[in-house]
Amino acid sequence: TTPIGLDFGNYHSYVCAAQRGNLDVLANEVSNRSTPSLVGFSFKNRYLGETAKSNEVSNLKNTVGSLQRIIGRAGDDPEFLAQQKFVSSKLLPVDGQAGAEVTYKGEKRQFTATQLTGMYLNKIKQTAITETKSQVSDICIAVPVWFNEQQRLAIKDAAAIAGLNCVRVANDVTAAAVGWGVFKNNDLPVDKPKLVCFVDVGHSSYTVSVVAFKKGECKVLGTAYDQHFGGRDFDALIAQHFAEIFKKKYKIDVNTNPKAAARVMAQSERLKKILSANSSAPFNIESVMNDVDVSSSMTREELEEAAAPLLKRAHIPVEEALKRAGVTPDQLDNIEVIGGSSRIPSVKEVLSKVFNKPLSYTANAEESTARGAAFICAMHSPTMRVRPFKFEDYNLNSVTYSWNPVEGEDVSELEVFPEGGYYPNTKVITLHRAAAFDVTARYTNPDTLPEGTNQFICKWTISGMQGKEPAVCKLKLRQDPSGIFTIEDAYVAEEVEVEEPIEGAEPAEEGGEIPTQTVKKWVKKTDLKIEAQGLGLSQKQLQEQIELENSMIMEDKLVADTEDRKNALEEYIYEMRGKLEDIYADFASDAEKANLREKMEKIEDWLYGAGEDAKKALYIAKYEELASIGNLIKGRYNAKQEEERQAKVAKKEA
Ligand code: ATP
Ligand code: MG
Structure with missing residues (x-):
């Protein structure tokens, strides 16, 4: 099988294969190197990716987009419900989870966002199979840095639905950094790290990560994001601008007509792109509603005015990321700008101002994330021989593990993975228990979490102690490479005496033995059983x-x-x-x-x-x-x- 990397974007996704020593971004059935992140339904069949896009305007009610924004959310999450503004099908809770209702084969059907994403990933898998002419199973999926436990588990479940094995969920900007580092590895320093700031302004979110590179490795020193800043937010502001104009000029309210609103939104995006290269652009739609043809135009200055509510926030993620990383702009060796919306001139301007430094575009703005993800997948593959590129990521939210204290125990919880720590990371804790017990993980500070985040992470039941007296139970707590919180191992430990060479000691005579000492050590005696009740789907x-x-x-x-x-x-x-x-x-x-x-x-x-x-x-x-x-x-x-x-x-x- 060929290792695959996927940049799961809210607008479109890039898929890349690690094959024959190369990282190849794969073209889909219509030879595009990216595939719209959309699924649609018709009387006969499903439209996945490109066909969903080409049928979108005539099939609005049965086309679901913004998969990345709805997956892994609860059905009553206000953030999920707020996506309705950008999604043309009806969004609603399905089995308590975020979902959508569509008409498929003449029947009303409801699917969860995880299922819908699974359908989309299956299409991506078909593209990969066709293009690599090989089996495809292992995949590394790149997601926004703000994906929480539930979202990360949901994307893994979606992959499983598509018959894929998600070996790792990676943060998209981190994957881009890895892609960049692998490509530039020969020029990376061995001692003092090179500091690079990655700025990704995408379709729905905006992320900044400060990354320290050395030969063969990198570490994300700090990350910040704005979940409500991206191309689609510009489109919505432009569309609103024209909706107001058309109210006055033509006495029509396009927002009362879903099809008209969708066409205005699509035209707004087109206009926005034209304005990235031109100082003004026309805006015409024939028979937008009630047989009215609308005609107007916009200049770059007018776009800036319309987008002012966004642009005035554009400096914040950069400042936050630098602060978290403890780095000042003048310490940066490079500023790499990626993501489609970084092409907007006013965005570039804000960025040059906050950094007060030239921006560079040496990272392949479109494809570096998918390439990095494919490389990461290849590193996880036992059959591929790749020179490893180590990387550590930044933990955005503190996580606490807690338990019911027994008599004589005065601690009932511990902040195990603090905000600002790095992962993957492991910490061993010790509890004294004679009988089965529960451990629960939660995000420590509900106030600092993105809206709608479930504070609960997972509950584990640990069992299997044999004796009457409390046993020394060691639990290996882990923030795994995908950023998911687990208890990786649980066992009863016993203290044994072992002979160990004394550190730094010399043999008494030349060629003699190094002197040893007896030390007490905790070693595993028996394994304990771990049963998790988390946020992912059950096996059934x-x-x-x-x-x-x-x-x-x-x-x-x-x-x-x-x-x-x-x-x-x-x-x-x-x-x-x-x-x-x-x-x-x-x-x-x-x-x-x-x-x-x-x-x-x-x-x-x-x-x-x-x-x-x-x-x-x-x-x-x-x-x-x-x-x-x-x-x-x-x-x-x-x-x-x-x-x-x-x-x-x-x-x-x-
Ligand atoms: P996200 O990272 O938010 O999940 P994504 O990775 O799918 O989204 P990108 O490919 O980074 O998104 O960017 C897509 C966005 O970039 C769209 O909103 C698109 O309109 C915008 N875009 C693409 N080209 C240009 C351009 N030349 N000028 C302005 N905007 C552009
Ligand atoms: Mg992206």
Whole structure:
């Protein structure tokens, strides 16, 4: 299997494969190097990625976007419900989780955001399989830095639904930093680290990370983000600007009409992009609603005015990230700007001002995150030989583990992974217990969490102590490489005496033994059982969703195959008709020709009438009906061709 990296963007995603010593960003079925992060549903099948985009405007109610923003949220999370502004299908809670309602195959269906993302990831997997011509299983998925426990677990579940094994969830900007570091490794210092600030202004969020690089490794010193700052927020402000204008100028309110609003939003995005390279741009939509054609324009200055509420916040993530990293702008060796919205001139301007330094664009603005993710996946693969690039990430939110204290115990909780720490990270704690007990992890400070974040992380039940007296239970607590909080190991420990060489001691005589001493050490005696009750799907739920996804894949495949058979039938008729007049004319009797023509006409009528939407087997049967006659004629023609060819060869040889 080929290791895969995915930059799971809110707008579109890039997928990259680590193959033959390269990191190759893969093109999809229409040769685009990125795939819209959208899923759609129709009367017959699902539209995943590109087809969802191309059908979006005519299928608004059944197209779901902003997957990245809704996955792993609770159904009543205000942040989830606020996404309705950017999502054209109906958002609603499904099994208590964020979800959407669509009409699929003529029926109202509800799917959770995890399922919808699973569908999308399955499409990405198909692209990867087609492009690498190999099996695909392991994947590293890059997500926003602000993804919490629940969101990270949900993306892993979504991968599992798609039949993928998510070996690591990486922060997108960190993946970009790794991609950058791997590429530049030969120029990286061995002693004093090189300090690089990565600024990623994307579609829905804006992230800044300060990263220290040395040869073969990097460490994220500080990260900050604005969850509500990205291209789509600019689009919304521009759309609002025009909505106001159209109210006055044309007496229409585009916001009362979903289709009109969607078209204004799409046109606003187009205009925004034009304004990145031009000082003014037109804004026209024909028959936007009530048969009204709208026409207006915008200058760069007007865009800045409309976007002022955003632009005045643009300096904040940079300042926060630098502060957390304990770095001043003048200490930075490089400022790497990535993400589509970093192309907006006013954003660039703010950035140059806060850094007071030139910005650089040496990181591949679009693809570095996916490349980094593919590299990370390859590092996790036992079959790939890659020179490792070590990296540590920054923990944004403090996490506390707690337990019910027993008599004589005065501590009932511990801040194990503080904000500003680095991960992956492990800490061992000791509790004295005679019977099964629970440990719970939670985010320490609810006030500093992004809105809607579940403070609860996980509850574990630890059991398996044998004796009556309290045993020394050691718990290995871990913030794993994906940023997920676990209890990795739990065991009863016992103290044993071991002989150890004395550190720094010299042998009494030359060539003699190093003197040793007896020390007491805690070692594992028996394993304890760990049962987790966390925020991910249960095995049973996951299994059900995998089966449902597989059945939908089969149905989509059947629809696609049926379409192929129908096309084959149409093409056969078209081709046969031409050839009967032409090269096959002398190889069929008049009766045969008449018979075939009559059959073809009948089938053609059927194709455009009752047979418009028939079963695959029927198209095959009709095809065979024609081919049984047509192939005879074709056979005679081919035999004659062959005869002539042989005659030519014989003549040449003679
Ligand atoms: P996120 O990182 O927020 O999840 P993403 O990774 O999918 O999103 P990017 O590819 O970084 O997003 O950026 C997409 C955004 O960049 C879109 O909003 C798009 O309109 C905007 N964009 C792309 N090109 C330009 C341009 N030339 N000028 C202005 N904006 C642009
Ligand atoms: Mg992005």
